[in-house]
Amino acid sequence: MSAKPIDVVILTEDRYLHPDLDDWYQAQIAHEEALVGDALQALGLTVVRRSWADPEMDWSECGSVLFRSTWDYFERFGEFSPWLDTASAQTRLFNDAALIRWNVDKHYLGDLAQRGVAIVPTRFVERGQTVSLASIMAEAGWDEIVFKPVVSGAARLTYRVGKATVGEHEAVFARCVAQESMMVQRFEPAIVAEGELSLIVIDGATTHAIRKTARAGDFRVQDDHGGTVHAHVPTADERAFAEAAVAACPSRPLYARVDFVRDPAGGFRLMELELVEPELFFRFHPPAAQVLAQALAEKLR
Template identity: 35%
Template sequence: MTKIAYLASRVTLPGSAIRRTDAFEHDFTMDALRPAFAARGISIEDVSWDDPKADWAGYEAVIIGTTWDYWDRLEDFLAALERIEAVTRLFNPVSLVRWNARKTYLKDLEAKGAKLIPTLWIDRCGEAEARAAFDTLGAERLVFKRQVGAGAKGQHLLARGEAVPEMPHPMMVQPFLPMIKEEGELSFIFIDGEFCHALVKRAQPGDYRIQSSYGGREEAIQPSAEDLDAAKAVIGTLDAAPLYGRVDMLRGADGGLQLMELEVIEPYLYPKEGPELGERMAAAIARRLGR
Protein backbone atom coordinates (compact mmCIF):
# COMPACT_ATOMS: atom_id res chain seq x y z
CA MET A 1 0.00 0.00 0.00
CA THR A 2 1.25 3.47 -0.88
CA LYS A 3 2.16 5.44 2.23
CA ILE A 4 1.97 9.23 2.59
CA ALA A 5 2.46 11.53 5.56
CA TYR A 6 0.18 14.25 6.86
CA LEU A 7 2.33 16.87 8.55
CA ALA A 8 1.04 17.81 11.98
CA SER A 9 2.76 19.25 15.04
CA ARG A 10 3.31 18.43 18.67
CA VAL A 11 0.45 20.79 19.52
CA THR A 12 -2.06 18.93 17.34
CA LEU A 13 -1.11 15.25 17.45
CA PRO A 14 -3.38 13.00 19.57
CA GLY A 15 -1.93 12.19 22.96
CA SER A 16 0.35 15.22 23.10
CA ALA A 17 0.79 16.77 26.54
CA ILE A 18 0.78 20.23 24.95
CA ARG A 19 -2.15 19.68 22.61
CA ARG A 20 -4.10 22.79 21.52
CA THR A 21 -7.73 23.18 22.53
CA ASP A 22 -8.75 23.28 18.87
CA ALA A 23 -6.78 20.17 17.91
CA PHE A 24 -10.06 18.31 17.48
CA GLU A 25 -9.98 19.90 14.03
CA HIS A 26 -6.98 17.70 13.29
CA ASP A 27 -9.03 14.67 14.30
CA PHE A 28 -11.93 15.72 12.06
CA THR A 29 -9.52 16.04 9.15
CA MET A 30 -7.92 12.64 9.66
CA ASP A 31 -11.36 11.04 10.02
CA ALA A 32 -12.28 12.50 6.63
CA LEU A 33 -9.04 11.63 4.85
CA ARG A 34 -8.18 8.13 6.07
CA PRO A 35 -11.12 6.17 4.60
CA ALA A 36 -11.04 8.07 1.31
CA PHE A 37 -7.32 7.46 0.90
CA ALA A 38 -7.59 3.82 1.99
CA ALA A 39 -10.21 3.21 -0.70
CA ARG A 40 -7.49 4.14 -3.23
CA GLY A 41 -4.85 1.94 -1.65
CA ILE A 42 -3.13 4.81 0.15
CA SER A 43 -2.41 4.92 3.86
CA ILE A 44 -2.03 8.33 5.48
CA GLU A 45 -0.10 8.82 8.72
CA ASP A 46 -0.01 11.97 10.85
CA VAL A 47 3.55 12.92 11.80
CA SER A 48 4.95 15.99 13.53
CA TRP A 49 6.97 18.12 11.13
CA ASP A 50 9.88 18.29 13.61
CA ASP A 51 9.98 14.57 14.46
CA PRO A 52 13.71 13.71 14.35
CA LYS A 53 12.93 10.03 13.79
CA ALA A 54 10.69 10.52 10.74
CA ASP A 55 11.91 8.79 7.57
CA TRP A 56 10.54 11.18 5.00
CA ALA A 57 12.00 9.20 2.12
CA GLY A 58 9.76 6.34 3.17
CA TYR A 59 6.68 8.29 2.12
CA GLU A 60 5.61 8.69 -1.48
CA ALA A 61 4.29 12.14 -0.65
CA VAL A 62 3.89 14.52 2.29
CA ILE A 63 0.91 16.83 2.79
CA ILE A 64 1.36 19.88 5.02
CA GLY A 65 -1.51 19.74 7.49
CA THR A 66 -1.93 20.97 11.05
CA THR A 67 1.55 22.44 11.55
CA TRP A 68 0.07 24.95 13.94
CA ASP A 69 3.23 26.09 15.65
CA TYR A 70 5.35 27.03 12.65
CA TRP A 71 4.95 30.81 13.07
CA ASP A 72 7.14 30.88 16.16
CA ARG A 73 9.80 28.70 14.47
CA LEU A 74 9.50 29.75 10.85
CA GLU A 75 13.09 29.19 9.74
CA ASP A 76 13.21 25.76 11.42
CA PHE A 77 9.93 24.89 9.71
CA LEU A 78 11.09 25.99 6.27
CA ALA A 79 14.36 24.09 6.71
CA ALA A 80 12.40 20.96 7.61
CA LEU A 81 10.26 21.35 4.51
CA GLU A 82 13.38 21.75 2.39
CA ARG A 83 14.71 18.44 3.75
CA ILE A 84 11.39 16.73 3.09
CA GLU A 85 11.08 18.08 -0.43
CA ALA A 86 14.61 16.89 -1.20
CA VAL A 87 13.57 13.24 -0.75
CA THR A 88 9.86 13.08 -1.63
CA ARG A 89 6.97 15.09 -3.04
CA LEU A 90 5.64 17.89 -0.82
CA PHE A 91 2.21 19.47 -1.06
CA ASN A 92 2.07 22.36 -1.12
CA PRO A 93 5.65 22.98 -2.33
CA VAL A 94 8.11 24.79 -0.12
CA SER A 95 8.47 27.69 -2.58
CA LEU A 96 4.76 28.42 -2.22
CA VAL A 97 4.92 27.99 1.56
CA ARG A 98 7.84 30.38 1.89
CA TRP A 99 5.89 33.03 -0.05
CA ASN A 100 2.64 32.47 1.84
CA ALA A 101 4.17 32.30 5.33
CA ARG A 102 4.57 36.07 5.56
CA LYS A 103 1.39 38.03 5.03
CA THR A 104 3.20 40.51 2.82
CA TYR A 105 2.22 38.07 0.04
CA LEU A 106 -1.01 40.07 0.03
CA LYS A 107 0.88 42.90 -1.66
CA ASP A 108 1.59 40.58 -4.58
CA LEU A 109 -2.07 39.59 -4.85
CA GLU A 110 -3.16 43.22 -4.71
CA ALA A 111 -0.79 43.99 -7.59
CA LYS A 112 -2.59 41.25 -9.53
CA GLY A 113 -5.98 42.82 -8.91
CA ALA A 114 -7.13 41.30 -5.62
CA LYS A 115 -9.28 43.67 -3.58
CA LEU A 116 -7.85 44.01 -0.09
CA ILE A 117 -8.88 45.73 3.11
CA PRO A 118 -6.69 48.87 3.43
CA THR A 119 -3.51 47.70 5.15
CA LEU A 120 -0.44 49.23 6.76
CA TRP A 121 2.75 47.20 7.07
CA ILE A 122 4.79 48.10 10.16
CA ASP A 123 7.98 46.16 10.83
CA ARG A 124 8.58 47.78 14.22
CA CYS A 125 5.27 48.63 15.83
CA GLY A 126 5.88 50.73 18.91
CA GLU A 127 3.44 53.07 20.60
CA ALA A 128 4.13 55.97 18.23
CA GLU A 129 3.66 53.84 15.13
CA ALA A 130 0.49 52.27 16.49
CA ARG A 131 -1.09 55.63 17.35
CA ALA A 132 -0.14 57.11 13.97
CA ALA A 133 -1.88 54.22 12.22
CA PHE A 134 -5.31 55.50 13.34
CA ASP A 135 -4.79 58.75 11.45
CA THR A 136 -3.19 57.10 8.43
CA LEU A 137 -6.10 54.67 8.02
CA GLY A 138 -8.75 57.13 9.17
CA ALA A 139 -10.33 54.65 11.55
CA GLU A 140 -11.39 54.62 15.19
CA ARG A 141 -10.73 50.91 15.68
CA LEU A 142 -7.85 48.92 14.21
CA VAL A 143 -6.82 45.28 14.13
CA PHE A 144 -3.10 44.60 14.56
CA LYS A 145 -1.97 41.20 13.26
CA ARG A 146 1.40 39.50 13.11
CA GLN A 147 2.86 39.36 9.62
CA VAL A 148 3.86 35.77 10.39
CA GLY A 149 1.12 34.19 12.43
CA ALA A 150 -2.24 32.49 12.47
CA GLY A 151 -5.17 31.73 14.72
CA ALA A 152 -5.30 35.33 16.02
CA LYS A 153 -2.17 34.73 18.12
CA GLY A 154 -0.56 38.05 19.00
CA GLN A 155 -3.50 39.90 17.46
CA HIS A 156 -4.99 43.05 19.02
CA LEU A 157 -8.17 45.03 18.45
CA LEU A 158 -7.55 48.59 19.64
CA ALA A 159 -9.69 51.70 19.76
CA ARG A 160 -8.14 55.14 19.35
CA GLY A 161 -6.62 56.25 22.66
CA GLU A 162 -6.41 52.80 24.24
CA ALA A 163 -3.17 51.57 25.75
CA VAL A 164 -0.88 50.01 23.17
CA PRO A 165 0.38 46.55 24.15
CA GLU A 166 3.86 45.33 23.36
CA MET A 167 4.06 44.04 19.79
CA PRO A 168 7.51 42.52 19.29
CA HIS A 169 6.79 41.14 15.81
CA PRO A 170 6.36 42.84 12.42
CA MET A 171 2.68 43.70 12.15
CA MET A 172 -0.01 44.40 9.60
CA VAL A 173 -2.75 46.87 10.54
CA GLN A 174 -6.27 47.12 9.15
CA PRO A 175 -9.45 49.01 10.03
CA PHE A 176 -11.87 46.92 12.03
CA LEU A 177 -14.84 46.08 9.81
CA PRO A 178 -18.12 45.48 11.71
CA MET A 179 -19.17 42.99 9.01
CA ILE A 180 -16.99 40.38 10.75
CA LYS A 181 -19.53 40.44 13.59
CA GLU A 182 -22.57 40.81 11.34
CA GLU A 183 -22.28 38.45 8.37
CA GLY A 184 -19.03 36.81 9.42
CA GLU A 185 -15.99 35.70 7.44
CA LEU A 186 -16.56 33.64 4.29
CA SER A 187 -14.20 30.79 3.45
CA PHE A 188 -13.94 29.05 0.08
CA ILE A 189 -12.04 25.75 -0.11
CA PHE A 190 -10.37 24.67 -3.35
CA ILE A 191 -8.81 21.28 -4.07
CA ASP A 192 -6.51 21.04 -7.08
CA GLY A 193 -7.81 24.41 -8.19
CA GLU A 194 -11.44 23.30 -8.20
CA PHE A 195 -14.06 24.65 -5.81
CA CYS A 196 -15.01 22.15 -3.11
CA HIS A 197 -17.20 23.92 -0.54
CA ALA A 198 -17.81 27.19 1.28
CA LEU A 199 -18.81 28.24 4.76
CA VAL A 200 -19.33 31.27 6.95
CA LYS A 201 -17.45 31.62 10.24
CA ARG A 202 -18.98 33.72 12.99
CA ALA A 203 -17.66 34.88 16.35
CA GLN A 204 -19.50 34.25 19.56
CA PRO A 205 -21.39 37.25 21.00
CA GLY A 206 -19.04 39.83 22.46
CA ASP A 207 -16.03 38.72 20.41
CA TYR A 208 -14.84 39.32 16.87
CA ARG A 209 -12.45 36.36 16.50
CA ILE A 210 -14.03 33.59 14.47
CA GLN A 211 -11.64 30.75 15.35
CA SER A 212 -13.10 27.78 17.21
CA SER A 213 -10.60 28.24 20.06
CA TYR A 214 -12.43 31.52 20.85
CA GLY A 215 -15.89 30.02 20.57
CA GLY A 216 -16.37 30.70 16.86
CA ARG A 217 -18.85 28.60 14.93
CA GLU A 218 -19.17 27.57 11.29
CA GLU A 219 -22.03 26.99 8.89
CA ALA A 220 -21.91 25.56 5.37
CA ILE A 221 -23.24 27.90 2.69
CA GLN A 222 -24.00 27.86 -1.01
CA PRO A 223 -22.21 30.98 -2.25
CA SER A 224 -23.64 33.28 -4.87
CA ALA A 225 -22.09 33.16 -8.33
CA GLU A 226 -20.57 36.60 -7.76
CA ASP A 227 -18.99 35.64 -4.43
CA LEU A 228 -17.62 32.39 -5.86
CA ASP A 229 -16.17 34.22 -8.85
CA ALA A 230 -14.36 36.58 -6.46
CA ALA A 231 -12.79 33.64 -4.63
CA LYS A 232 -11.91 31.85 -7.89
CA ALA A 233 -10.14 34.98 -9.09
CA VAL A 234 -7.84 34.85 -6.05
CA ILE A 235 -6.90 31.19 -6.60
CA GLY A 236 -6.42 32.04 -10.26
CA THR A 237 -3.61 34.47 -9.44
CA LEU A 238 -1.30 31.55 -8.56
CA ASP A 239 1.05 30.25 -11.24
CA ALA A 240 -0.14 26.68 -10.67
CA ALA A 241 -3.09 25.17 -8.82
CA PRO A 242 -2.06 24.10 -5.31
CA LEU A 243 -3.20 20.78 -3.87
CA TYR A 244 -5.37 22.78 -1.50
CA GLY A 245 -6.14 26.40 -0.80
CA ARG A 246 -8.57 28.35 1.34
CA VAL A 247 -9.69 31.84 0.41
CA ASP A 248 -10.97 33.89 3.37
CA MET A 249 -13.02 36.97 2.49
CA LEU A 250 -15.07 39.67 4.16
CA ARG A 251 -17.84 41.72 2.59
CA GLY A 252 -17.08 45.40 2.15
CA ALA A 253 -19.41 48.38 2.37
CA ASP A 254 -20.08 48.18 -1.38
CA GLY A 255 -21.35 44.60 -1.07
CA GLY A 256 -18.33 43.08 -2.77
CA LEU A 257 -15.91 40.69 -1.12
CA GLN A 258 -12.47 41.75 0.07
CA LEU A 259 -9.61 39.32 0.56
CA MET A 260 -8.59 38.58 4.12
CA GLU A 261 -6.21 35.65 3.52
CA LEU A 262 -5.19 33.11 0.91
CA GLU A 263 -4.14 30.11 2.99
CA VAL A 264 -2.00 27.54 1.16
CA ILE A 265 0.19 26.27 4.03
CA GLU A 266 -1.77 24.67 6.86
CA PRO A 267 -5.36 25.86 6.84
CA TYR A 268 -8.16 23.90 8.42
CA LEU A 269 -10.31 22.81 5.48
CA TYR A 270 -13.55 22.21 7.38
CA PRO A 271 -14.45 18.62 6.46
CA LYS A 272 -17.63 18.77 8.56
CA GLU A 273 -18.96 21.53 6.30
CA GLY A 274 -17.56 19.86 3.17
CA PRO A 275 -18.29 16.12 3.21
CA GLU A 276 -16.65 15.69 -0.22
CA LEU A 277 -13.29 16.91 1.07
CA GLY A 278 -11.78 13.49 1.79
CA GLU A 279 -12.66 12.04 -1.60
CA ARG A 280 -11.51 15.16 -3.46
CA MET A 281 -8.18 15.21 -1.62
CA ALA A 282 -7.64 11.50 -2.22
CA ALA A 283 -8.44 11.87 -5.92
CA ALA A 284 -6.13 14.87 -6.25
CA ILE A 285 -3.22 13.05 -4.58
CA ALA A 286 -3.82 9.96 -6.70
CA ARG A 287 -3.66 12.11 -9.86
CA ARG A 288 -0.49 13.80 -8.75
CA LEU A 289 1.13 10.46 -7.97
CA GLY A 290 0.01 9.02 -11.30
CA ARG A 291 -2.18 6.35 -9.76
Protein backbone atom coordinates in the same frame (compact mmCIF):
# COMPACT_ATOMS: atom_id res chain seq x y z
CA MET B 1 2.03 6.40 -8.39
CA SER B 2 5.04 6.37 -6.12
CA ALA B 3 6.75 3.03 -5.59
CA LYS B 4 7.90 4.15 -2.15
CA PRO B 5 6.44 2.25 0.83
CA ILE B 6 4.47 5.26 2.10
CA ASP B 7 2.50 7.19 -0.50
CA VAL B 8 1.15 10.01 1.68
CA VAL B 9 2.11 11.32 5.09
CA ILE B 10 -0.68 13.36 6.66
CA LEU B 11 1.25 15.96 8.55
CA THR B 12 0.37 17.09 12.04
CA GLU B 13 2.31 18.39 15.04
CA ASP B 14 3.48 16.75 18.25
CA ARG B 15 0.43 17.81 20.29
CA TYR B 16 -2.04 16.17 17.93
CA LEU B 17 -0.21 13.03 16.86
CA HIS B 18 -2.21 11.01 19.39
CA PRO B 19 -5.36 13.09 19.82
CA ASP B 20 -7.42 12.92 22.99
CA LEU B 21 -10.84 11.97 21.68
CA ASP B 22 -12.49 13.17 24.89
CA ASP B 23 -11.41 16.69 23.98
CA TRP B 24 -13.81 18.18 21.40
CA TYR B 25 -11.09 20.15 19.62
CA GLN B 26 -8.72 17.22 19.24
CA ALA B 27 -11.57 14.87 18.33
CA GLN B 28 -12.49 17.30 15.56
CA ILE B 29 -8.93 17.20 14.22
CA ALA B 30 -8.95 13.40 14.28
CA HIS B 31 -12.27 13.27 12.43
CA GLU B 32 -11.17 15.73 9.73
CA GLU B 33 -7.90 13.92 9.10
CA ALA B 34 -9.58 10.51 9.11
CA LEU B 35 -11.87 11.68 6.31
CA VAL B 36 -8.82 12.56 4.21
CA GLY B 37 -6.90 9.43 5.17
CA ASP B 38 -9.83 7.14 4.38
CA ALA B 39 -10.35 8.85 1.02
CA LEU B 40 -6.67 8.39 0.11
CA GLN B 41 -6.69 4.75 1.19
CA ALA B 42 -9.82 4.12 -0.87
CA LEU B 43 -7.71 5.07 -3.90
CA GLY B 44 -5.14 2.42 -2.99
CA LEU B 45 -2.60 4.77 -1.42
CA THR B 46 -0.71 3.93 1.75
CA VAL B 47 -1.20 6.62 4.38
CA VAL B 48 0.33 7.44 7.77
CA ARG B 49 0.12 10.41 10.15
CA ARG B 50 3.34 11.95 11.43
CA SER B 51 4.45 15.09 13.21
CA TRP B 52 6.54 17.40 11.04
CA ALA B 53 9.03 17.57 13.92
CA ASP B 54 9.46 13.78 14.26
CA PRO B 55 13.26 13.35 14.55
CA GLU B 56 13.03 9.67 13.55
CA MET B 57 11.19 10.28 10.29
CA ASP B 58 13.07 9.73 7.03
CA TRP B 59 11.15 11.93 4.61
CA SER B 60 12.82 10.28 1.62
CA GLU B 61 10.81 7.15 2.43
CA CYS B 62 7.48 8.71 1.55
CA GLY B 63 6.06 9.71 -1.78
CA SER B 64 4.37 12.89 -0.56
CA VAL B 65 3.47 14.97 2.46
CA LEU B 66 0.06 16.59 2.95
CA PHE B 67 0.07 19.48 5.44
CA ARG B 68 -2.87 19.37 7.82
CA SER B 69 -2.70 20.25 11.53
CA THR B 70 0.85 21.67 11.72
CA TRP B 71 -0.49 24.49 13.84
CA ASP B 72 2.67 25.21 15.81
CA TYR B 73 4.86 26.08 12.82
CA PHE B 74 4.80 29.83 13.48
CA GLU B 75 5.70 29.28 17.14
CA ARG B 76 8.65 27.06 16.12
CA PHE B 77 9.57 28.81 12.88
CA GLY B 78 13.28 28.60 13.64
CA GLU B 79 12.92 24.81 13.47
CA PHE B 80 10.19 24.66 10.85
CA SER B 81 12.03 26.71 8.23
CA PRO B 82 15.08 24.42 7.93
CA TRP B 83 12.83 21.38 8.18
CA LEU B 84 10.90 22.67 5.18
CA ASP B 85 14.13 22.85 3.17
CA THR B 86 15.13 19.33 4.19
CA ALA B 87 11.76 17.72 3.59
CA SER B 88 11.16 19.43 0.24
CA ALA B 89 14.49 18.09 -1.02
CA GLN B 90 13.44 14.54 -0.15
CA THR B 91 9.75 14.28 -1.03
CA ARG B 92 6.83 16.14 -2.61
CA LEU B 93 5.02 18.62 -0.40
CA PHE B 94 1.39 19.65 -0.79
CA ASN B 95 1.31 22.53 -0.93
CA ASP B 96 4.86 22.90 -2.20
CA ALA B 97 7.63 24.64 -0.28
CA ALA B 98 7.71 27.72 -2.50
CA LEU B 99 4.00 28.38 -1.98
CA ILE B 100 4.31 27.74 1.75
CA ARG B 101 7.19 30.18 2.11
CA TRP B 102 5.22 32.78 0.17
CA ASN B 103 2.11 32.21 2.25
CA VAL B 104 3.56 32.12 5.77
CA ASP B 105 4.48 35.81 5.52
CA LYS B 106 1.39 37.97 5.15
CA HIS B 107 3.23 40.36 2.85
CA TYR B 108 1.70 38.01 0.26
CA LEU B 109 -1.47 40.10 0.61
CA GLY B 110 0.39 42.97 -1.02
CA ASP B 111 1.36 40.68 -3.89
CA LEU B 112 -2.26 39.65 -4.39
CA ALA B 113 -3.41 43.27 -4.31
CA GLN B 114 -0.93 44.07 -7.09
CA ARG B 115 -2.45 41.19 -9.07
CA GLY B 116 -5.94 42.66 -8.80
CA VAL B 117 -7.34 40.87 -5.74
CA ALA B 118 -9.32 43.15 -3.43
CA ILE B 119 -7.83 42.82 0.05
CA VAL B 120 -8.74 44.41 3.36
CA PRO B 121 -6.86 47.75 3.34
CA THR B 122 -3.50 47.01 4.97
CA ARG B 123 -0.33 48.80 6.06
CA PHE B 124 2.83 46.79 6.73
CA VAL B 125 5.20 47.96 9.46
CA GLU B 126 8.64 46.38 9.23
CA ARG B 127 10.63 45.25 12.24
CA GLY B 128 12.42 48.15 13.90
CA GLN B 129 10.41 50.80 12.08
CA THR B 130 9.31 53.75 14.21
CA VAL B 131 5.68 54.62 13.58
CA SER B 132 2.63 55.00 15.80
CA LEU B 133 -0.76 53.40 15.42
CA ALA B 134 -2.36 56.81 15.71
CA SER B 135 -0.37 58.15 12.77
CA ILE B 136 -1.27 55.14 10.62
CA MET B 137 -4.96 55.55 11.47
CA ALA B 138 -4.87 59.29 10.77
CA GLU B 139 -3.04 58.93 7.47
CA ALA B 140 -5.34 56.15 6.24
CA GLY B 141 -8.52 57.70 7.62
CA TRP B 142 -9.40 54.60 9.64
CA ASP B 143 -11.50 54.87 12.82
CA GLU B 144 -10.88 51.27 13.87
CA ILE B 145 -8.08 48.82 13.12
CA VAL B 146 -6.70 45.37 13.84
CA PHE B 147 -2.97 44.77 14.15
CA LYS B 148 -1.10 41.45 14.19
CA PRO B 149 2.24 39.90 13.17
CA VAL B 150 2.93 39.11 9.52
CA VAL B 151 3.99 35.58 10.51
CA SER B 152 1.35 34.24 12.85
CA GLY B 153 -1.78 32.21 13.31
CA ALA B 154 -4.55 31.40 15.80
CA ALA B 155 -5.03 35.14 16.51
CA ARG B 156 -1.59 35.44 18.15
CA LEU B 157 -0.84 39.05 19.20
CA THR B 158 -3.98 40.20 17.42
CA TYR B 159 -5.60 43.38 18.75
CA ARG B 160 -8.65 45.41 17.80
CA VAL B 161 -8.14 49.13 18.38
CA GLY B 162 -10.38 52.16 18.05
CA LYS B 163 -9.64 55.86 18.28
CA ALA B 164 -10.61 55.88 21.95
CA THR B 165 -8.23 53.05 22.84
CA VAL B 166 -5.29 53.68 20.50
CA GLY B 167 -3.20 55.34 23.20
CA GLU B 168 -3.26 52.33 25.49
CA HIS B 169 -2.13 50.05 22.63
CA GLU B 170 0.83 52.12 21.42
CA ALA B 171 3.30 50.52 23.85
CA VAL B 172 2.16 47.00 22.95
CA PHE B 173 2.48 47.79 19.26
CA ALA B 174 5.95 49.29 19.73
CA ARG B 175 7.12 46.19 21.60
CA CYS B 176 5.77 43.97 18.84
CA VAL B 177 7.45 45.99 16.06
CA ALA B 178 10.75 45.86 17.93
CA GLN B 179 10.59 42.05 17.68
CA GLU B 180 8.92 41.34 14.32
CA SER B 181 7.17 42.86 11.32
CA MET B 182 3.53 43.71 11.88
CA MET B 183 0.49 44.53 9.80
CA VAL B 184 -2.25 47.05 10.50
CA GLN B 185 -5.60 46.55 8.79
CA ARG B 186 -8.80 48.52 8.64
CA PHE B 187 -11.35 46.81 10.87
CA GLU B 188 -14.16 45.39 8.76
CA PRO B 189 -17.59 45.77 10.44
CA ALA B 190 -18.89 42.77 8.47
CA ILE B 191 -16.77 40.53 10.71
CA VAL B 192 -19.13 41.13 13.63
CA ALA B 193 -22.27 41.93 11.61
CA GLU B 194 -22.23 39.00 9.20
CA GLY B 195 -19.15 36.93 9.95
CA GLU B 196 -16.28 35.77 7.77
CA LEU B 197 -16.81 33.54 4.75
CA SER B 198 -14.39 30.70 4.09
CA LEU B 199 -14.49 28.99 0.70
CA ILE B 200 -12.46 25.83 0.24
CA VAL B 201 -10.85 25.63 -3.20
CA ILE B 202 -9.29 22.34 -4.28
CA ASP B 203 -7.24 22.17 -7.47
CA GLY B 204 -8.67 25.52 -8.54
CA ALA B 205 -12.38 24.86 -7.95
CA THR B 206 -14.63 25.57 -4.97
CA THR B 207 -15.90 22.46 -3.20
CA HIS B 208 -17.78 23.94 -0.23
CA ALA B 209 -17.97 26.85 2.17
CA ILE B 210 -18.61 27.81 5.76
CA ARG B 211 -19.34 31.03 7.61
CA LYS B 212 -17.58 31.84 10.88
CA THR B 213 -19.03 34.22 13.46
CA ALA B 214 -17.45 35.61 16.60
CA ARG B 215 -18.98 35.22 20.04
CA ALA B 216 -20.69 38.26 21.54
CA GLY B 217 -18.19 40.95 22.47
CA ASP B 218 -15.31 39.45 20.44
CA PHE B 219 -14.11 39.77 16.86
CA ARG B 220 -12.07 36.56 16.55
CA VAL B 221 -14.05 34.00 14.57
CA GLN B 222 -11.91 30.91 15.31
CA ASP B 223 -13.84 28.23 17.20
CA ASP B 224 -11.02 27.83 19.70
CA HIS B 225 -11.65 31.49 20.62
CA GLY B 226 -15.38 30.92 21.09
CA GLY B 227 -16.43 31.53 17.50
CA THR B 228 -19.11 29.49 15.76
CA VAL B 229 -18.92 27.73 12.40
CA HIS B 230 -22.01 27.54 10.20
CA ALA B 231 -22.72 25.71 6.95
CA HIS B 232 -22.89 28.06 3.98
CA VAL B 233 -23.94 27.58 0.37
CA PRO B 234 -21.62 29.78 -1.72
CA THR B 235 -23.10 32.05 -4.35
CA ALA B 236 -21.71 32.35 -7.85
CA ASP B 237 -20.03 35.67 -7.08
CA GLU B 238 -18.47 34.28 -3.89
CA ARG B 239 -17.09 31.32 -5.84
CA ALA B 240 -15.74 33.63 -8.52
CA PHE B 241 -13.97 35.83 -5.95
CA ALA B 242 -12.40 32.86 -4.15
CA GLU B 243 -11.24 31.14 -7.30
CA ALA B 244 -9.79 34.37 -8.71
CA ALA B 245 -7.79 34.85 -5.49
CA VAL B 246 -6.38 31.34 -5.80
CA ALA B 247 -5.62 31.86 -9.49
CA ALA B 248 -3.52 34.90 -8.53
CA CYS B 249 -1.09 32.72 -6.53
CA PRO B 250 2.43 32.24 -7.93
CA SER B 251 1.43 28.66 -8.81
CA ARG B 252 -1.77 26.67 -8.41
CA PRO B 253 -2.11 25.21 -4.91
CA LEU B 254 -3.58 21.75 -4.37
CA TYR B 255 -5.80 23.19 -1.66
CA ALA B 256 -6.63 26.64 -0.35
CA ARG B 257 -9.02 28.27 2.05
CA VAL B 258 -10.09 31.74 1.04
CA ASP B 259 -11.28 33.88 3.97
CA PHE B 260 -13.10 37.08 3.07
CA VAL B 261 -15.81 39.51 4.10
CA ARG B 262 -18.36 41.59 2.29
CA ASP B 263 -17.17 45.13 1.68
CA PRO B 264 -19.46 48.02 2.73
CA ALA B 265 -19.68 48.93 -0.96
CA GLY B 266 -21.08 45.48 -1.75
CA GLY B 267 -18.03 43.64 -3.08
CA PHE B 268 -15.65 41.38 -1.21
CA ARG B 269 -12.37 41.93 0.63
CA LEU B 270 -9.84 39.16 1.17
CA MET B 271 -8.85 38.63 4.81
CA GLU B 272 -6.50 35.67 4.37
CA LEU B 273 -5.55 33.14 1.73
CA GLU B 274 -4.57 30.05 3.70
CA LEU B 275 -2.25 27.65 1.85
CA VAL B 276 -0.12 26.07 4.58
CA GLU B 277 -2.29 24.20 7.06
CA PRO B 278 -5.82 25.60 6.90
CA GLU B 279 -8.69 23.81 8.54
CA LEU B 280 -10.72 22.69 5.52
CA PHE B 281 -13.98 21.84 7.32
CA PHE B 282 -14.50 18.49 5.62
CA ARG B 283 -16.98 17.61 8.38
CA PHE B 284 -19.40 20.04 6.72
CA HIS B 285 -18.95 18.41 3.30
CA PRO B 286 -17.20 15.01 3.45
CA PRO B 287 -17.15 14.52 -0.36
CA ALA B 288 -14.58 17.34 -0.54
CA ALA B 289 -12.08 15.05 1.20
CA GLN B 290 -12.51 12.66 -1.71
CA VAL B 291 -11.95 15.50 -4.17
CA LEU B 292 -8.70 16.37 -2.39
CA ALA B 293 -7.60 12.74 -2.33
CA GLN B 294 -8.31 12.32 -6.04
CA ALA B 295 -6.47 15.51 -6.97
CA LEU B 296 -3.46 14.49 -4.88
CA ALA B 297 -3.44 10.98 -6.35
CA GLU B 298 -3.45 12.38 -9.87
CA LYS B 299 -0.43 14.53 -9.07
CA LEU B 300 1.45 11.46 -7.82
CA ARG B 301 0.85 9.55 -11.04
